[in-house]
Amino acid sequence: MPTPKLREFSDLQDTFFHYVRDIKYATMITVDLKNRPRARVLLPVWEIVDGRPVGWLAAYKTPVKTAHLANNPHTTYSYWNPRQNAVHIDSRSTWTDDESAKRHAWDLYIKGGPPGVGYDPVHYWQGGPADPEYQVIRIEPWRIQLVRGSDLRSTIWQPDTP
Template identity: 60%
Template structure:
């Protein structure tokens, strides 16, 4: 049974702990025919004005770009063998402004507030100005955390 919470702060500690422990998620997008497509990626999260904001450093492949353009709804699904889970249902859009790219590059490099990150220069040698460096912003409209030991679930929606 799921408990609804009114503030993201009520689930933030569990959210951050599970994201830090699991690290990678399956990012699910939807194609033009309404079919889901998953890929494993490493987003980072921060809290802005009491709400989670996800960032995904990624190549803007034709498939991802077409999916987001056609349907901006994505899900990030985290799962651990202990059955701890996080599901974030989001609206996504490509962030194009250089200031945001620079800031998120540093979040990745230094480790996000949840303690997850990596040096993006391993993939984009030109730094945050690299033309291949794509950045997807994800704004959740639903976040669910599930504790594996008893399957207790909490859901936040703005």
């Protein structure tokens, strides 16, 4: 059976949020200056903006992440659980210095977007969203693959314009 390819995110939005809420942590993969992959486990939060998913990642602006994203902003975020449900998000990830976007991401973490995912970032950045160590990566997916563990069927979202 061919893998369904969807243009509208709303067609798989409920399953996407169900899997993300269930799994919580994602493996973020970047590419180093020698084109080698590098993985780390992090906790992005997600929302829908104009019908498309947008992710936010509160993170320390480490030299490794900074160099990788400066060289190649294309990233993959993968979620997986032992039931074999998985989400693979191919995206463009960029640091944002916009204070309102950083505050927005902070609020999403506190409120949990989607519900059940998130944490109080003050545990890491005691100065709140104005803490100089608090940095945010904006995640703009251009392709998402959902894999259902019960039968390993995939559904792919890829809009016309990445």
